[in-house]
Amino acid sequence: MATGVAVLSTLAASRTEELLSAGRSEAAALTGGYQLAFGAAAALLMAAFTVALIVLRRPKPDTAAQDEPSTGPTVQPGSSDHRSGRDL
Numbered sequence: 001m002a003t004g005v006a007v008l009s010t011l012a013a014s015r016t017e018e019l020l021s022a023g024r025s026e027a028a029a030l031t032g033g034y035q036l037a038f039g040a041a042a043a044l045l046m047a048a049f050t051v052a053l054i055v056l057r058r059p060k061p062d063t064a065a066q067d068e069p070s071t072g073p074t075v076q077p078g079s080s081d082h083r084s085g086r087d088l
Contacts, residue, residue: 012037
C-alpha cells in the first residue's frame with residue numbers, strides 16, 4: 001500500500017511541477033497534479049476489479065452428473081448382500 005501511495009504522490013508532484021513551470025497558478029497546478037493521481041488510482045482500481053471478476057469466478061456446477069438418471073445402489077465386488085446373508 002505504501003508503494004502505491006508513493007507512486008501516486010510522485011505522479012501528483014511531477015504534474016504539479018510541470019504545470020507550475022508552464023505558468024499556471026499554484027492552486028491550478030496542485031489541482032492538476034491531484035487530478036492526475038486520482039485518475040491513475042481510479043484506472044488501477046478498475047483494472048484490479050476486472051481481473052478479480054475474471055479470475056475469481058465460481059466454478060460452474062457439473063450439469064452432466066445432474067442430468068444422468070440414477071440406476072439404483074451400486075454393489076462393490078466382494079461385498080455381501082446383507083438382506084439375504086449371502087456373498088455376491
